[in-house]
Amino acid sequence: MSDTGAFVYLVDDDVSVREGVARLVRSAGLMAKRFSSGDGFLAALRPKLPSCWVLDMALLAIGRGLSRLRVYQIAREFDARLEGRLDERLRVARELHDTMLQRFQASLAQMQAARNLFSRRHQATQNLERAITWRPKRLPRDGAQFRDYVVRRRIGGIWKSC
Amino acid sequence: MEPPRTRRPDCLVLDVCLPGMSGIDLHRHLVARNHKVPVVFITAHPSDDRARSEAASDWTVAYLIKPFSEDELLDAVNAALKWKARGETNRAKPRRSSHE
Numbered sequence: 193m194s195d196t197g198a199f200v201y202l203v204d205d206d207v208s209v210r211e212g213v214a215r216l217v218r219s220a221g222l223m224a225k226r227f228s229s230g231d232g233f234l235a236a237l238r239p240k241l242p243s244c245w246v247l248d249m250a251l252l253a254i255g256r257g258l259s260r261l262r263v264y265q266i267a268r269e270f271d272a273r274l275e276g277r278l279d280e281r282l283r284v285a286r287e288l289h290d291t292m293l294q295r296f297q298a299s300l301a302q303m304q305a306a307r308n309l310f311s312r313r314h315q316a317t318q319n320l321e322r323a324i325t326w327r328p329k330r331l332p333r334d335g336a337q338f339r340d341y342v343v344r345r346r347i348g349g350i351w352k353s354c
Numbered sequence: 355m356e357p358p359r360t361r362r363p364d365c366l367v368l369d370v371c372l373p374g375m376s377g378i379d380l381h382r383h384l385v386a387r388n389h390k391v392p393v394v395f396i397t398a399h400p401s402d403d404r405a406r407s408e409a410a411s412d413w414t415v416a417y418l419i420k421p422f423s424e425d426e427l428l429d430a431v432n433a434a435l436k437w438k439a440r441g442e443t444n445r446a447k448p449r450r451s452s453h454e
């Protein structure tokens with residue numbers, strides 16, 4: 193893919209995916225813009241108001257209106273920042289659940305299996321070896337499926353299921 | 355005074371599951387407002403057939419399952435850019451993911 197100057201917009205709430213895909217797109221000679229939400233993307237599509245206005249005094253009434261508009265814009269930016277922080281916390285919590293907790297759980301299960309077999313020395317060694325060298329190759333997909341299961345049954349109110 | 359124009363995307367790489375407005379909702383919103391942007395959907399939910407069917411549209415180029423390879427993504431983006439360049443005529447059917 194040559195340098196076409198084409199713009200690729202990327203919308204993903206996971207910051208690591210967003211950064212990684214953006215780098216990949218840029219490495220292919222394209223330009224990338226990143227957004228963490230659909231609302232952020234739509235806001236970027238709307239025409240932007242200039243940050244500075246030069247007004248005739250006769251346009252004072254309009255100026256007052258614009259001041260109010262600016263206050264409204266600042267309030268919206270503040271709300272968006274607050275919402276972004278909340279989203280980030282939820283994402284971190286979800287990531288902790290999907291990866292760390294499940295990997296820990298899997299390792300613990302392997303260790304427990306090894307402990308249960310300690311009376312049979314040879315099998316215990318083999319199980320411990322498996323626990324040490326275990327690689328969660330299938331974990332990303334299993335994790336996603338597990339998350340779906342949990343979201344549907346237990347905590348749908350916290351994580352939006354789409 | 356005319357507001358400055360915002361550069362429109364030539365391709366949109368869109369996560370299906372997003373906080374607030376989902377990727378599917380955003381895509382519907384764009385189509386309803388006649389924003390003609392080819393979309394590459396990405397998702398970590400391979401078993402969600404409903405989302406897959408809802409994502410299908412004339413402007414959906416690919417539906418990739420995470421983790422996807424570099425080639426899969428760049429091929430899809432390349433196809434989307436070609437599609438955009440060709441315009442609405444001679445559109446091919448949406449490309450299917452290799453994870454199906």
